[in-house]
Amino acid sequence: MAARGFSARISMALAAMVMGAGAASAADAAKAPTFTKDVAPILQAKCEACHRADSMAPMSLTNYQEARPWAKSIKARVAARQMPPWHIDKNVGIQEFKNDRSLSDDQIDTIVRWVDAGAPMGDPKDMPPPIQWPDASVWNFAKLFGGPPDLIVKSPSFTMPAHAQDAWDKRSTPSGVTEPRWVRAIEIRPATIKGRKVVHHALARLSQDDPIDNAAAANNDDDSGVNAGPGLFMEWAVGKQGEIMRPDTGKLLLPGSEFVWDIHYSQAGEEITNNVELGIYFYPKGQEPKYRQVLHLMGTGGIDIPPNTIKGTQGFFVMKQPGRVESFQPHMHLRGKAMMMEAILPTGRTEMLSHVDNFNFNWHNSYYYADDVAPLLPKGTVLRITAWHDNTVANKSNPDPNQWVGSGDRTVDEMAHAWVNVTYMPEEDFKAEVEKRKAATAKTTDLQQRQH
Ligand code: HEC
Numbered sequence: 001m002a003a004r005g006f007s008a009r010i011s012m013a014l015a016a017m018v019m020g021a022g023a024a025s026a027a028d029a030a031k032a033p034t035f036t037k038d039v040a041p042i043l044q045a046k047c048e049a050c051h052r053a054d055s056m057a058p059m060s061l062t063n064y065q066e067a068r069p070w071a072k073s074i075k076a077r078v079a080a081r082q083m084p085p086w087h088i089d090k091n092v093g094i095q096e097f098k099n100d101r102s103l104s105d106d107q108i109d110t111i112v113r114w115v116d117a118g119a120p121m122g123d124p125k126d127m128p129p130p131i132q133w134p135d136a137s138v139w140n141f142a143k144l145f146g147g148p149p150d151l152i153v154k155s156p157s158f159t160m161p162a163h164a165q166d167a168w169d170k171r172s173t174p175s176g177v178t179e180p181r182w183v184r185a186i187e188i189r190p191a192t193i194k195g196r197k198v199v200h201h202a203l204a205r206l207s208q209d210d211p212i213d214n215a216a217a218a219n220n221d222d223d224s225g226v227n228a229g230p231g232l233f234m235e236w237a238v239g240k241q242g243e244i245m246r247p248d249t250g251k252l253l254l255p256g257s258e259f260v261w262d263i264h265y266s267q268a269g270e271e272i273t274n275n276v277e278l279g280i281y282f283y284p285k286g287q288e289p290k291y292r293q294v295l296h297l298m299g300t301g302g303i304d305i306p307p308n309t310i311k312g313t314q315g316f317f318v319m320k321q322p323g324r325v326e327s328f329q330p331h332m333h334l335r336g337k338a339m340m341m342e343a344i345l346p347t348g349r350t351e352m353l354s355h356v357d358n359f360n361f362n363w364h365n366s367y368y369y370a371d372d373v374a375p376l377l378p379k380g381t382v383l384r385i386t387a388w389h390d391n392t393v394a395n396k397s398n399p400d401p402n403q404w405v406g407s408g409d410r411t412v413d414e415m416a417h418a419w420v421n422v423t424y425m426p427e428e429d430f431k432a433e434v435e436k437r438k439a440a441t442a443k444t445t446d447l448q449q450r451q452h
Pocket of ligand 1: 042043046047048049050051056057058070073074075077078083084085101103362
């Protein structure tokens with residue numbers, strides 16, 4: 001016994017010495033992640049939506065030859081959580097989203113270890129089959145709804161020179177509807193494949209005279225310089241398929257409505273003329289969905305940022321009916337630093353919903369809550385939006401920390417509001433939803449407890 005223990009200790013000590021003498025790197029290399037086996041599946045799932053031919057990112061990352069030259073840059077960007085663009089604070093608030101494109105800690109670790117090991121290719125046989133990306137010239141929901149959208153609204157055409165500073169097209173187009181119509185699905189996209197190279201982001205805001213929004217605007221202390229009219233209709237973000245309303249839920253389009261575009265164009269090294277198309281599927285005439293979804297602008301007003309300071313502002317929005325908050329999208333300009341959304345319940349309890357701690361003006365991310373965590377909030381809940389602006393040199397996007405900054409439309413002025421989708425429901429349906437949620441949560445907790 002004693003002898004065996006002794007020899008075991010010796011061999012362990014020997015092994016440690018051998019490792020220290022250089023076998024460590026060989027052993028590490030043997031278990032280092034390889035491109036084909038470990039890294040390619042991550043790039044396919046989290047990067048290719050943007051990093052492939054004819055998409056908006058500067059380089060394609062669909063195979064080893066393409067990815068290898070970028071290895072160092074990939075490590076730097078993923079380790080700093082700058083890529084993929086996803087700016088939710090992972091430490092507070094709701095963490096389950098329908099459109100989460102962030103990397104897990106394990107995935108970041110795999111990429112970092114792969115680069116540190118010299119970015120080996122690995123066995124070509126391990127390479128997963130290429131992703132079949134949907135044909136960009138076909139509407140995503142055409143199959144589901146049996147044809148192209150019922151209404152296609154086109155933005156005015158815009159020519160982006162080969163080399164130019166970023167440009168924002170903010171013109172508008174009438175919807176043309178002559179009677180109220182309920183919308184069940186929306187899709188927005190650059191009209192041409194080439195257009196995808198220059199359209200960094202596109203938003204279509206609905207402008208219509210609408211009682212529900214006028215009421216909301218009246219209880220919102222908003223002087224952020226934005227017309228607090230009806231909400232954003234749809235945004236185009238790379239990798240997003242469009243938006244289908246939940247069952248029996250719709251957005252309402254009224255006669256006289258128009259779409260105000262906000263299209264961010266970036267140069268692509270060649271002159272490209274493009275426009276953006278908004279495709280809308282309606283509920284059949286006479287079929288009115290039970291629930292209305294409204295995209296509200298929840299603003300913080302009174303922006304007044306002295307030079308070389310960090311400034312916080314707050315805005316409040318009162319829920320006049322019970323409902324479910326579906327999404328959160330902070331909007332600020334170059335000095336935007338962070339934005340938080342909390343719910344103050346009529347019981348006095350405050351709940352943290354979401355915090356974007358690492359705001360980046362280049363990315364207008366909408367964070368869509370997963371179905372079973374989207375906050376159900378009773379009538380009278382106050383949504384509190386807190387925004388922080390950093391007008392110091394520490395903010396790398398800051399064009400001039402010595403300027404006094406106020407509200408305005410130019411990117412050198414500031415804004416601070418969130419676009420928040422709310423589905424309103426009658427009191428009894430709301431109660432039923434809350435009960436359903438409680439039952440579902442009880443079930444998972446029960447399961448977790450039994451597993452432990
Ligand atoms: C939503 C679209 C999108 C996704 C998803 C995305 N990227 Fe990017 N990426 C971009 C765009 C656009 C740029 C160029 C602008 C910039 O640098 O922010 C970029 C830039 C980069 C750069 C810097 C290139 C340079 O010029 O130095 C790297 C590296 C990178 N991405 C890696 C990744 C990796 C790795 C993933 C996945 C884990 C990923 N990206 C996911 C859009 C995306």
